Amino acid sequence: xxxxxxxxxxxxxxxxxxxxxxxxxxxxxxxxxxxxxxxxxxxxxxxxxxxxxxxxxxxxxxxxxxxxxxxxxxxxxxxxxxxxxxxxxxxxxxxxxxxxxxxxxxxxxxxxxxxxxxxxxxxxxxxxxxxxxxxxxxxxxxxxxxxxxxxxxxxxxxxxxxxxxxxxxxxxxxxxxxxxxxxxxxxxxxxxxxxxxxxxxxxxxxxxxxxxxxxxxxxxxxxxxxxxxxxxxxxxxxxxxxxxxxxxxxxxxxxxxxxxxxxxxxxxxxxxxxxxxxxxxxxxxxxxxxxxxxxxxxxxxxxxxxxxxxxxxxxxxxxxxxxxxxxx
Amino acid sequence: xxxxxxxxxxxxxxxxxxxxxxxxxxxxxxxxxxxxxxxxxxxxxxxxxxxxxxxxxxxxxxxxxxxxxxxxxxxxxxxxxxxxxxxxxxxxxxxxxxxxxxxxxxxxxxxxxxxxxxxxxxxxxxxxxxxxxxxxxxxxxxxxxxxxxxxxxxxxxxxxxxxxxxxxxxxxxxxxxxxxxxxxxxxxxxxxxxxxxxxxxxxxxxxxxxxxxxxxxxxxxxxxxxxxxxxxxxxxxxxxxxxxxxxxxxxxxxxxxxxxxxxxxxxxxxxxxxxxxx
Numbered sequence: 001x002x003x004x005x006x007x008x009x010x011x012x013x014x015x016x017x018x019x020x021x022x023x024x025x026x027x028x029x030x031x032x033x034x035x036x037x038x039x040x041x042x043x044x045x046x047x048x049x050x051x052x053x054x055x056x057x058x059x060x061x062x063x064x065x066x067x068x069x070x071x072x073x074x075x076x077x078x079x080x081x082x083x084x085x086x087x088x089x090x091x092x093x094x095x096x097x098x099x100x101x102x103x104x105x106x107x108x109x110x111x112x113x114x115x116x117x118x119x120x121x122x123x124x125x126x127x128x129x130x131x132x133x134x135x136x137x138x139x140x141x142x143x144x145x146x147x148x149x150x151x152x153x154x155x156x157x158x159x160x161x162x163x164x165x166x167x168x169x170x171x172x173x174x175x176x177x178x179x180x181x182x183x184x185x186x187x188x189x190x191x192x193x194x195x196x197x198x199x200x201x202x203x204x205x206x207x208x209x210x211x212x213x214x215x216x217x218x219x220x221x222x223x224x225x226x227x228x229x230x231x232x233x234x235x236x237x238x239x240x241x242x243x244x245x246x247x248x249x250x251x252x253x254x255x256x257x258x259x260x261x262x263x264x265x266x267x268x269x270x271x272x273x274x275x276x277x278x279x280x281x282x283x284x285x286x287x288x289x290x291x292x293x294x295x296x297x298x299x300x301x302x303x304x305x306x307x308x309x310x311x312x313x314x315x316x317x318x319x320x321x322x323x324x325x326x327x328x
Numbered sequence: 329x330x331x332x333x334x335x336x337x338x339x340x341x342x343x344x345x346x347x348x349x350x351x352x353x354x355x356x357x358x359x360x361x362x363x364x365x366x367x368x369x370x371x372x373x374x375x376x377x378x379x380x381x382x383x384x385x386x387x388x389x390x391x392x393x394x395x396x397x398x399x400x401x402x403x404x405x406x407x408x409x410x411x412x413x414x415x416x417x418x419x420x421x422x423x424x425x426x427x428x429x430x431x432x433x434x435x436x437x438x439x440x441x442x443x444x445x446x447x448x449x450x451x452x453x454x455x456x457x458x459x460x461x462x463x464x465x466x467x468x469x470x471x472x473x474x475x476x477x478x479x480x481x482x483x484x485x486x487x488x489x490x491x492x493x494x495x496x497x498x499x500x501x502x503x504x505x506x507x508x509x510x511x512x513x514x515x516x517x518x519x520x521x522x523x524x525x526x527x528x529x530x531x532x533x534x535x536x537x538x539x540x541x542x543x544x545x546x547x548x549x550x551x552x553x554x555x556x557x558x559x560x561x562x563x564x565x566x567x568x569x570x571x572x573x574x575x576x577x578x579x580x581x582x583x584x585x586x587x588x589x590x591x592x593x594x595x596x597x598x599x600x601x602x603x604x605x606x
Contacts, residue, residue: 049606077431090423104335104433
């Protein structure tokens, strides 16, 4: 079992009496890609800001790369790289100057700094832009530059706060190639993202935060499997009757009523269950207006645990199935 | 000793050189003061004071020369008060999180901004003195080259220490404000009393007692004292007033400015230690 490079215990943080983070504990293993997910306002940003030393540790403890954050913030700062959620560039410095500034404020010796600048520019493929001011770079290039900058000092952990937000699909895919390459070379990645498909594809481990607490934790596959093998989405002429009818079926594990219809979680193979369910409903005179069969995605996991879509913070709580937390 | 503040300095100077328009405007502004306000006021004043009899052998100084020191001081004040504004922009749209999350001690940000602001003021002051000499401001009257060099160093010393104080103040304000509009308002409110309750453009001798008292605590007054002492001399008549500066008075002015700079640094330091930018 590899070492825990980040260890957070009983972390609490309050803003003027409001508890934004309410007793959060988790750890990140060295070398993994760890995703930290949660709806807007869940307390995610507060946790990241504490971990990256922008907010103080009010209560609880945080250790990063063997340094206690409250005691040795400077040592932590030297061990991490950060890509902030919002653009954090001086628009009037060139690509090279941006990296130069970073190397200098992290006290990198001149020769090493110059060598690393060239390596980083090559890594993020900005060779042709090295003397261009950052205001003239595209969104994807700026992001690449910020990721490269985060890697300048060869940090043990790289924090990526929504690294792909607002970028087109192609650019996102390219960015993930860089991030995976960085991870392959041994850097631990701490990631937050609104894109569930990305978290699903890249993460070794996922923690979901809501209302200041960790509400689910596990490998992506484990989290998805816990929802049942398949989901069937139904809309019928009489949803309440359909719900009570289907609840009696052995293969049905749980039903959630949504404004769009019923979301049925089933235990068995959905392709075989679906005809059965449809026959049963028609026998009782309930007509089906739409039907959809889906393998569970991380989106479903998210909706299941937080009661809302990751982009939709307003929705109320839905019924929750009792699910095991991932064990490691 | 760590030198990261030089990085902040380097970056701010890079921006200064890159924004040529700001550079040019910062040089045109004092020139306009002298060429327009100075010319207008000096013809008025010479008409009003033409009847005055000065003692024989007294060194009389033209209004333009008298206000030369004032223009140097005002320009330094404006430039320095706005010197920290870059921090506000960094905070809202730029580099501040990167700087605050780095291992660099935060007082290096204050020092770096201070140093680059002083450099900008020095450039301005040298240009103003050059331009002043061109339009007939009689600076360094009868000085030998060595005395002139010494006097210039004296001026820069006063300008430097004064500028630092206001740059630290400006940094503290910029770091505490959320919007450029708020910053603009605060700086305007600060500028006017500093400007008017000082001896920059007219003598303070005829001020009402309260304003006169205030002007004694005004850093701008102390800067003007120092600059006038070095550029014009220690014994002269201007605007019908006999000016005598003793070296101890000048020393007190310098110490007042140094004390002001230290106090402002401590305030800025505190603001930066407590600053949270997320």
